[in-house]
Amino acid sequence: MALLKRYGIYTFITGFFLYFLYSLSFPYQDPNAPHRDGEPQRPNRPPPPPQKIYEWSKVPIHYPIKSMTPLPTNAPLPLPRIQFNFTKEEANAKQIRESRRDEVRKAFLKCWRNYRKKAWMHDELQPIAGGSKDPFGGWAASLIDAMDTLWIMGFKEEFTSAIPDIEKVNFGSSTLERVNVFETNIRHLGGLLAAYELSQEKRLLAKAKEVGEMLYHAFDTPNHMPITRWDFHRAGAGEKLVADESALLAEVGSLTMEFTRLSQLTNDPKWYDAVSRVTKMLDQQQSLTKLPGMWPIVVNARKPDFAKDTGFSLGAMADSTYEYFAKSYALLGGQVPVYKKLYDDSMRTALKHTIYRPMTPDNSDVLMAGFVRVDEGQANLNPEMQHLVCYAGGMFALGGKIFQDAEHVKIGRKLTDGCVWAYKSSQSGIMPEVSHLLPCSAVNSTNCEWDEKVWLEEVAKRANVGGKEEDPLRNIANLRLPKGFTAIDDRRYILRPEAIESVFIMYRITGEQQWQAAAWDMFTAIQRASETDLGNAALSDVSAEKPPKDDSMESFWMAETLKYFYLIFSEPNLISLDDYVFNTEAHPFKIPKPKST
Numbered sequence: 174m175a176l177l178k179r180y181g182i183y184t185f186i187t188g189f190f191l192y193f194l195y196s197l198s199f200p201y202q203d204p205n206a207p208h209r210d211g212e213p214q215r216p217n218r219p220p221p222p223p224q225k226i227y228e229w230s231k232v233p234i235h236y237p238i239k240s241m242t243p244l245p246t247n248a249p250l251p252l253p254r255i256q257f258n259f260t261k262e263e264a265n266a267k268q269i270r271e272s273r274r275d276e277v278r279k280a281f282l283k284c285w286r287n288y289r290k291k292a293w294m295h296d297e298l299q300p301i302a303g304g305s306k307d308p309f310g311g312w313a314a315s316l317i318d319a320m321d322t323l324w325i326m327g328f329k330e331e332f333t334s335a336i337p338d339i340e341k342v343n344f345g346s347s348t349l350e351r352v353n354v355f356e357t358n359i360r361h362l363g364g365l366l367a368a369y370e371l372s373q374e375k376r377l378l379a380k381a382k383e384v385g386e387m388l389y390h391a392f393d394t395p396n397h398m399p400i401t402r403w404d405f406h407r408a409g410a411g412e413k414l415v416a417d418e419s420a421l422l423a424e425v426g427s428l429t430m431e432f433t434r435l436s437q438l439t440n441d442p443k444w445y446d447a448v449s450r451v452t453k454m455l456d457q458q459q460s461l462t463k464l465p466g467m468w469p470i471v472v473n474a475r476k477p478d479f480a481k482d483t484g485f486s487l488g489a490m491a492d493s494t495y496e497y498f499a500k501s502y503a504l505l506g507g508q509v510p511v512y513k514k515l516y517d518d519s520m521r522t523a524l525k526h527t528i529y530r531p532m533t534p535d536n537s538d539v540l541m542a543g544f545v546r547v548d549e550g551q552a553n554l555n556p557e558m559q560h561l562v563c564y565a566g567g568m569f570a571l572g573g574k575i576f577q578d579a580e581h582v583k584i585g586r587k588l589t590d591g592c593v594w595a596y597k598s599s600q601s602g603i604m605p606e607v608s609h610l611l612p613c614s615a616v617n618s619t620n621c622e623w624d625e626k627v628w629l630e631e632v633a634k635r636a637n638v639g640g641k642e643e644d645p646l647r648n649i650a651n652l653r654l655p656k657g658f659t660a661i662d663d664r665r666y667i668l669r670p671e672a673i674e675s676v677f678i679m680y681r682i683t684g685e686q687q688w689q690a691a692a693w694d695m696f697t698a699i700q701r702a703s704e705t706d707l708g709n710a711a712l713s714d715v716s717a718e719k720p721p722k723d724d725s726m727e728s729f730w731m732a733e734t735l736k737y738f739y740l741i742f743s744e745p746n747l748i749s750l751d752d753y754v755f756n757t758e759a760h761p762f763k764i765p766k767p768k769s770t
């Protein structure tokens with residue numbers, strides 16, 4: 174009660190809701206976890222026996238499409254140049270770059286070999302105990318996710334010899350009752366498509382099609398909106414299903430690139446048609462939300478209503494929906510203008526309401542993207558900093574290049590700088606999963622001088638130690654907060670890629686070597702803290718000098734994080750941003766080119 178009185182009931186409720194959101198922000202770890210508040214109640218019937226094997230292309234469709242949206246047929250438009258015009262590098266710089274690249278390659282090979290030895294065909298290797306985990310249906314997530322990295326790093330033999338085993342992965346059966354459609358789409362479908370793009374190995378495209386046939390059934394609902402946590406066995410048994418009433422924006426809106434590319438590569442428009450329907454909804458409701466331009470994190474896909482909720486962010490649970498607008502525009506050869514409109518309008522709103530300049534002890538001119546709650550028409554910024562939102566720097570920079578908006582490239586730079594700053598400030602050299610900063614008044618605020626007193630007050634407030642007789646400084650020592658951070662809400666680092674992803678994009682766009690230097694600092698810090706005998710392990714507290722380890726190595730470590738580290742130290746024409754767009758799991762898809770180029 175005293176707590177309620179001191180901070181007011183509003184703060185308490187907001188805090189509780191944010192905690193609830195954070196608890197949702199890691200759906201990647203256990204996609205089969207029990208469903209959350211607001212989820213539709215499922216009928217209380219036992220599921221059909223899980224051993225059943227379904228042939229998805231033969232499972233009947235209940236709600237067939239009467240009129241398919243075709244892929245655009247006009248020739249792709251030439252896109253503006255994205256990458257910096259790199260010239261020949263000096264011998265010394267080349268030598269340093271290559272030795273760093275080789276270190277990354279070595280780290281990857283160690284993880285790959287031990288995955289192969291100890292967890293082959295399972296989703297993940299346990300990098301400490303040497304066991305395995307299957308949080309993604311038991312469909313060899315690490316193997317499929319890492320295939321294009323193998324190719325890019327030049328491990329062609331490993332790549333080729335893995336294909337027969339990939340062919341054996343059975344998407345007709347699953348260890349899970351509910352499949353996370355988003356994760357399967359970005360990791361399995363995205364991984365197979367990119368591995369095919371690079372190698373032209375037809376068996377991989379056939380496998381991608383198999384995944385596509387399966388996921389297509391998640392769109393077999395009365396309104397054709399996807400089910401995001403999909404009852405695999407009920408669908409396989411031919412039951413009619415409906416879309417979720419509470420779904421995460423990212424999980425509804427981030428199927429566009431993979432489904433589009435699958436249609437382009439197979440000449441079958443059905444996948445493109447499926448995602449076009451989601452795009453249409455986003456377009457129709459973009460101006461109707463409580464923060465017009467953006468959509469809330471939780472949407473009702475059953476109605477469908479993407480406008481009701483009040484929490485907005487570029488970060489967890491929404492992220493890749495925004496990331497995919499400019500990328501889908503490029504992937505469709507600039508032929509589908511709605512993606513530019515979705516990008517422009519959402520970024521305008523994001524810039525106005527979610528992006529802030531934090532106060533830092535060295536007065537760095539950096540930016541961060543926070544969370545906004547709209548209350549009675551008022552947008553209130555919660556100045557959080559998520560590792561997940563670090564992709565946003567790359568998104569703005571790339572969007573700025575594709576749509577020729579120099580201001581967006583500048584924003585992208587500052588957002589990326591914000592994440593580099595966060596890595597540098599942390600005790601272990603690695604940014605934590607979720608923390609809070611102190612915002613200055615406006616994005617372009619010039620008046621953002623470091624004020625230790627204001628910072629201490631905010632730390633005390635957030636740590637709930639603001640009593641008169643207490644000394645916030647003493648408590649700060651206990652809180653292990655780098656200056657500028659006002660709270661660390663989640664001290665983990667789970668081998669995520671978003672910061673190096675943006676650093677990589679900034680490097681390829683600007684050609685500035687400072688990004689390679691930042692990348693090397695990040696890589697060495699991560700290696701130092703996370704390396705195990707078998708691979709690399711997630712960390713439970715990056716604010717410790719020697720962070721304790723968790724026995725987990727998510728598939729995105731080999732698929733994304735190490736790929737971006739490798740690419741930033743490679744020749745810039747290796748997977749050039751003028752030739753490829755990366756899906757949100759770092760799988761490169763070829764950009765269609767006009768005939769003359």
Ligand code: DMJ
Pocket residue numbers: 201359492493561669670671729733757758759
């Ligand atoms: C990855 O699966 C993807 O990058 C996704 O968009 C966000 N989460 C993880 C990495 O952090």
